[in-house]
Amino acid sequence: PGAIDSKCIADNGKPMRCWKDEEDVYFPASFLKKRFDMTGKVGKDGSTFELFTSYAKMRTPETNYDPLGAFGHFSTYSVETRDRVRCISAKTNVPMSTQWDTVPYYYPIQIAQYGLQHYSRLKIENSTRNKSEDDSKNGVILGVKSNEWKGAAGMHETTERLFFNDEEKGKVVNISAGYALANAGAYVYLDKSQNLHVVSFDWKPFDGNASFTVLAKMKQDDLLVLINYVFSEGNGKCVWQEEEKSYDEDIIVQKPRKDGQVSYSYSYVGNAPFGEWSTVTRDVLVDVARALSSGENRKKDDNVVLHPGDLRLVSLGFRGQLTVKQQINQREEQHLHAFRSAADWLVTNQDEKGGWAVPVERSIADRKLVLSPGWHSAMAQGHGISLLTRAYEHLHDVKYLFSAIKALELFKVNSSEGGVRAEFFGNVWYEEYPTTPGSFVLNGFLYSLIGLYDLSKLDVTQNEKSKIQEATDLYSAGIQSLKRLLPLYDTGSGTIYDLRHVFLGSAPNLARWDYHAVHVYLLKWIAGIEKDDFLSKTADRWIGYAYGKRAKHN
Amino acid sequence: PGAIDSKCIADNGKPMRCWKDEEDVYFPASFLKKRFDMTGKVGKDGSTFELFTSYAKMRTPETNYDPLGAFGHFSTYSVETRDRVRCISAKTNVPMSTQWDTVPYYYPIQIAQYGLQHYSRLKIENSTRNKSEDDSKNGVILGVKSNEWKGAAGMHETTERLFFNDEEKGKVVNISAGYALANAGAYVYLDKSQNLHVVSFDWKPFDGNASFTVLAKMKQDDLLVLINYVFSEGNGKCVWQEEEKSYDEDIIVQKPRKDGQVSYSYSYVGNAPFGEWSTVTRDVLVDVARALSSGENRKKDDNVVLHPGDLRLVSLGFRGQLTVKQQINQREEQHLHAFRSAADWLVTNQDEKGGWAVPVERSIADRKLVLSPGWHSAMAQGHGISLLTRAYEHLHDVKYLFSAIKALELFKVNSSEGGVRAEFFGNVWYEEYPTTPGSFVLNGFLYSLIGLYDLSKLDVTQNEKSKIQEATDLYSAGIQSLKRLLPLYDTGSGTIYDLRHVFLGSAPNLARWDYHAVHVYLLKWIAGIEKDDFLSKTADRWIGYAYGKRAKHN
């Protein structure tokens, strides 16, 4: 017995084709997907069709939280490949964002997440793969022998190569080469193993004409990608494609793309004055991906994500007047470096209020709530503290502790006065977006609580004890609010992202499923810290929502 | 091209039969109905299958609200046929409930709704059908002629019939008949028209043995139903079936059911001392329906609802020692009487706190919240005020005004002290169920606001002006809370019935669709009073939810 072609209507809408058999009437999955925001796909067996309420997987923390250990699930983050991350700055070694502005800017939350991601990987890889925390131990050292250094024969300008054994407590290469990017300069061939995509070296450029170039080869199509790190602000573009020009035939000279080669420039502004030593560490895999994503009329889906194995490094070359240590490190990872860079960025860029201001305007709810450039976020403060407490513990420098403590100040200042503190009908809240009226974003609040918790658990000397107590008090007040207000985020079939609707009088801003998953994860995280049954059961109910369970009606 | 029998799964649940064609996969409507609580039916054309998000129709007030006019949509109410209404008391002429207790009790909210229902019908029928507000004008008068009065010939006891012209300023019938219910006593045949189902007369019973009986005949099956109104508490049963006995053959003598006749007793306790005149008014249609619903092992779906035309009255008989005015009114309705009875009940039964206490325990949320017998409800206070202001205006008796004013007192007393006032994080609320912690039922709160509004709009003399101002202040404070807290009831796809979950830490108690419809109606009602765009737009959005619209996610 087959099915009969039939007609169906839902809520007085347009008629749809349905099928009908002796038992039931059957509605199209496309209707279900649209009407209930469900996701559908053909199952693995190729015949069963599967519908899902949530496209996001609900995860919960696997272990008890250690406030100095890996940060939640951040080891699975990949901040550097997010499409809103324009580049990892070659000056500060932290990400720059284009999320709310086309000109790349520093977004403190992203920077802290980048640091926490790399710290978490460091912790996890150390424990699981038994690697050294010192990035340099996992890789190869190149350029130590003089004959590894090649010149740029037949170029318009010459390259001097001089080797010293005693100066600067190590072997160095003094280079004087034409500074034009067309010039290959002095270069070293790199190791071909695809895992070793991080290069690191010490150099001393003498002026702004110095530059270095990494040449990488894509596995898929043998495309040669040149990344030229130059002393140029690049009109704030961070990374940009060179215009195509035709040059000589030398292997590492730029060629137009049509010849299987493409060239980008990276703004390397430098963190030391000319004539002084500094260390350069670049993850070329990341830099190439950001470069390939940097088209002038770049669209969102132009974002190129590369994985280890997608390219191999070919060479590292230098131009202009400079000295390089005759030791080029080529590594798998740069976790410690990225972690430290992010923590250092926080220390260096903390303002007098103890905050990390966001330099771009942020507007939400159709510009009903607008934050002018320079606003602070409780989530940045919290993440910042979480990173700094780990930096203090891991890197043994009190500057990180002092910075973390200073970051508490804004938790005590109301949003209306430039702080991140708000009240929801008398219940204190720490605002990811300190709008007026308040927006009460749940996930940002939860992250801020974890930051406060991390600091409250730090073992410090008597001098800092009162500040640690402040963190404890701020954390406790926040937890009390959380326990009171959490039910307001529960729709009975999902969660609400924030409470903006209460003061704007609008529809609730429902959390999409990936944010719902964040709510669940964070709630379980804090429930674990607090050993709180209510929080844990709420999270369990929220997990149920993702599988189609719904609260009862009366 | 037909459809192929296929297999489907939702959220990793059990496989279902689905159908598949070249365009889509089709899911069974039974899954949709269960999973999303939808309602389905075959459309009027017999071929289209229709699904509905809400089984309840969304209505909005049709006219601007007049605080002395019809009360919302209450003219469409039928309190007397609700299955939780056991009877309309023959003593007080107001409904008695068995909702939360098997022994019928007075539930003030129900009584006020009963009065407001009849007042609203009075108002609407007056304006649309151009009837007199005086119930007695729409009907017939019987028993005026002496020969309309019949005796019970051949009974064990005799009936004296004596007619006076001058005594008691009208013609009366003095009756002395055997009091046994088997005795037909002195009786009058009633009018056969099916519309005239209300009987009303004045009588003076001399002792508790006096009784009267209405005999009605069901149209459907010619069943004869005897309703005996007796001076008996009937063990609190309100109305109960007589045991079957065999008697003589007289037409209005009880017969066992198998002979096409059934007999019930109604507890008529009387509202005047023996030997004094009082008026009896009974809607026999209602009383018969309540009687037929009164089986000993009555189930919920045993509830019998009768409509005009379902029966006709046969006779009205009297037993025992009594005097009856020789004027039996038979009418279509008793709106004015029911309205007045409810208002009088409120005046008589108001306690020293100004409240109408509920005499039974009320527990909600699996007994997490329990109200002991004697609790007060803001909804009862509000409904009471709405009824009393109308009684004051319509019946011109200040006792109603004083009672309405006294009803304000509990709005100023906190739930914890026996009042109905609560606070939700500092926002005042009037509690339908003044539990600790609060429950914050939305619909009851809205009704209480309307009561306060009704009183605030009353035109009074200087003496009462300050009390009217109190009503205004209580109303304004409530409106302010409403505007602040309303978004908390919005799930983005429906509404929440109350805010109990906030303090119990449970899942939200979602409003089923008929309560959602009540929310919509009340919100539009108050939006109209307030001329408030936010309230009105919220109601519009809530209407959309009933048609499957959902708030956006981020």
Ligand SMILES: [Ca+2]
């Ligand atoms: Ca966020």
Ligand SMILES: [Ca+2]
């Ligand atoms: Ca109610």
